[in-house]
Amino acid sequence: MEPAVSLAVCALLFLLWVRVKGLEFVLIHQRWVFVCLFLLPLSLIFDIYYYVRAWVVFRLSSAPRLHGQRVRDIQKQVREWKEQGSKTFMCTGRPGWLTVSLRVGKYKKTHKNIMINLMDILEVDTKKQIVRVEPLVTMGQVTALLTSIGWTLPVLPELDDLTVGGLIMGTGIESSSHKYGLFQHICTAYELVLADGSFVRCTPSENSDLFYAVPWSCGTLGFLVAAEIRIIPAKKYIKLRFEPVRGLEAICDKFTRESQRPENHFVEGLLYSLDEAVIMTGVMTDEAEPSKLNNIGSYYKPWFFKHVENYLKANKGGLEYIPLRHYYHRHTRSIFWELQDIIPFGNNPIFRYLFGWMVPPKISLLKLTQGETLRKLYEQHHVVQDMLVPMKCLSQAVHTFHNDIHVYPIWLCPFILPSQPGLVHPKGDEAELYVDIGAYGEPRVKHFEARSCMRQLEKFVRSVHGFQMLYADCYMSREEFWEMFDGSLYHRLREQLGCQDAFPEVYDKICKAARH
Numbered sequence: 001m002e003p004a005v006s007l008a009v010c011a012l013l014f015l016l017w018v019r020v021k022g023l024e025f026v027l028i029h030q031r032w033v034f035v036c037l038f039l040l041p042l043s044l045i046f047d048i049y050y051y052v053r054a055w056v057v058f059r060l061s062s063a064p065r066l067h068g069q070r071v072r073d074i075q076k077q078v079r080e081w082k083e084q085g086s087k088t089f090m091c092t093g094r095p096g097w098l099t100v101s102l103r104v105g106k107y108k109k110t111h112k113n114i115m116i117n118l119m120d121i122l123e124v125d126t127k128k129q130i131v132r133v134e135p136l137v138t139m140g141q142v143t144a145l146l147t148s149i150g151w152t153l154p155v156l157p158e159l160d161d162l163t164v165g166g167l168i169m170g171t172g173i174e175s176s177s178h179k180y181g182l183f184q185h186i187c188t189a190y191e192l193v194l195a196d197g198s199f200v201r202c203t204p205s206e207n208s209d210l211f212y213a214v215p216w217s218c219g220t221l222g223f224l225v226a227a228e229i230r231i232i233p234a235k236k237y238i239k240l241r242f243e244p245v246r247g248l249e250a251i252c253d254k255f256t257r258e259s260q261r262p263e264n265h266f267v268e269g270l271l272y273s274l275d276e277a278v279i280m281t282g283v284m285t286d287e288a289e290p291s292k293l294n295n296i297g298s299y300y301k302p303w304f305f306k307h308v309e310n311y312l313k314a315n316k317g318g319l320e321y322i323p324l325r326h327y328y329h330r331h332t333r334s335i336f337w338e339l340q341d342i343i344p345f346g347n348n349p350i351f352r353y354l355f356g357w358m359v360p361p362k363i364s365l366l367k368l369t370q371g372e373t374l375r376k377l378y379e380q381h382h383v384v385q386d387m388l389v390p391m392k393c394l395s396q397a398v399h400t401f402h403n404d405i406h407v408y409p410i411w412l413c414p415f416i417l418p419s420q421p422g423l424v425h426p427k428g429d430e431a432e433l434y435v436d437i438g439a440y441g442e443p444r445v446k447h448f449e450a451r452s453c454m455r456q457l458e459k460f461v462r463s464v465h466g467f468q469m470l471y472a473d474c475y476m477s478r479e480e481f482w483e484m485f486d487g488s489l490y491h492r493l494r495e496q497l498g499c500q501d502a503f504p505e506v507y508d509k510i511c512k513a514a515r516h
């Protein structure tokens with residue numbers, strides 16, 4: 001048969017199938033059809049556009065010249081809002097569907113949207129070891145530029161599309177956080193436009209209250225217009241050790257010990273059941289044994305979490321050399337393990353070789369096209385949560401996750417939490433080792449009910465002086481929220497800076513009622 005005729009027959013059969021099953025059924029239960037046919041090509045076009053744009057802007061050095069003008073434009077918008085009587089709160093004008101968080105804030109429709117068109121890397125100063133960036137710069141942009149000139153961020157959150165603004169105003173973490181802390185702890189200065197339209201720069205020694213209050217405030221103290229972030233020299237590879245461990249106590253012991261060893265640049269754990277895990281430790285190196293080189297980020301390679309699982313199945317440790325950028329974005333192609341629910345055959349070698357170069361679909365486009373029915377289904381039958389708890393409570397926390405939601409794999413990422421003022425700090429006066437427990441997927445617990453199960457989990461996290469990441473669904477009441485987070489500095493600054501009439505309180509932005 002002629003190729004055109006075969007194509008036409010296939011298209012006809014497909015349309016017939018959609019007609020018989022109904023469009024809604026196909027969109028909900030066979031989402032891969034829509035994702036593979038439409039979202040993957042669209043995502044690719046999106047990515048190419050942003051990559052080329054960032055490259056051209058940086059090459060022409062036009063960003064630093066235009067930055068001042070762009071900031072003045074934001075100040076002008078804020079002053080106009082004030083002159084018009086400050087009728088509603090303000091928020092950033094970035095559409096909700098463009099963010100990585102799976103939720104879309106309802107407030108975008110009712111608040112005054114301030115357009116912040118700041119998406120460029122402004123300056124790399126290798127002498128001071130600082131990169132100055134605008135808030136919409138993404139992690140993909142940062143690694144593409146910095147690693148090409150031999151530098152990197154000490155903490156480089158995993159997904160390509162995460163933005164500097166979102167990681168500072170929300171949270172950012174990576175497997176090097178046991179050494180360097182959260183994303184906010186590698187930042188040395190923030191530049192903001194405040195509620196009165198004024199511009200301010202803050203550092204640990206200059207306007208330090210504001211500097212410590214900004215992280216996790218979700219844009220409720222001002223608009224971030226630039227940030228300075230530490231950089232460190234990069235090496236070509238990560239020498240990564242994989243070690244399967246069995247028994248929860250042995251897992252917790254091993255994971256804690258590895259997180260305390262300063263010679264480990266990277267520590268990560270993937271928990272595949274209550275008592276089976278693979279713990280990975282990595283160091284940066286310029287040398288690699290060619291036979292152990294693994295370009296894990298290449299489109300035809302197996303998904304990272306599946307590759308790691310093979311070590312568990314074989315019950316044998318291993319050593320690999322992974323190119324730095326491939327390591328940083330190792331969970332990007334499978335969006336951790338979220339993509340297996342959308343494209344169930346996505347890790348099949350045939351799919352990977354034929355279409356893997358288009359994967360993953362952009363989270364923003366997935367959100368934009370999910371529709372109300374699918375959104376509600378996701379809410380009731382899907383969990384995306386990161387809970388940060390003291391490392392000493394890891395075993396108790398894993399048991400609680402197991403009983404309340406039962407989602408595997410679970411992501412374990414250690415981090416050091418310095419004792420600093422602000423919304424998030426340890427209970428005592430000293431830095432404390434914490435762990436981020438990430439649960440993404442379909443809960444297998446019997447009779448899962450999102451609200452009650454999540455409230456139970458939140459209660460546990462509060463009881464051990466832990467924190468919930470604010471991008472996720474939060475079912476806490478206002479009182480419970482302020483029991484979890486230290487609002488003393490935050491509330492004082494909101495009053496001082498006139499934020500109460502300009503921005504909602506952080507709880508009102510992130511609580512369940514505020515989001516679709």
Ligand SMILES: Cc1cc2nc3c(=O)[nH]c(=O)nc-3n(C[C@H](O)[C@H](O)[C@H](O)COP(=O)(O)OP(=O)(O)OC[C@H]3O[C@@H](n4cnc5c(N)ncnc54)[C@H](O)[C@@H]3O)c2cc1C
Nearest residue numbers: 099100135157158163165166169170172173218219224471
């Ligand atoms: C599937 C998934 C995977 C994830 N993986 C990781 C991961 O690997 N590592 C990690 O650290 N985190 C991860 N996260 C969580 C992520 O850290 C948060 O979603 C974070 O807030 C960044 O998202 P964003 O860049 O889309 O920011 P946004 O959602 O756009 O912003 C977060 C908050 O900051 C505010 N904000 C943003 N820019 C500004 C600005 N210029 N001025 C004022 N306010 C601003 C926004 O209003 C919003 O309240 C993941 C989340 C999901 C859903």
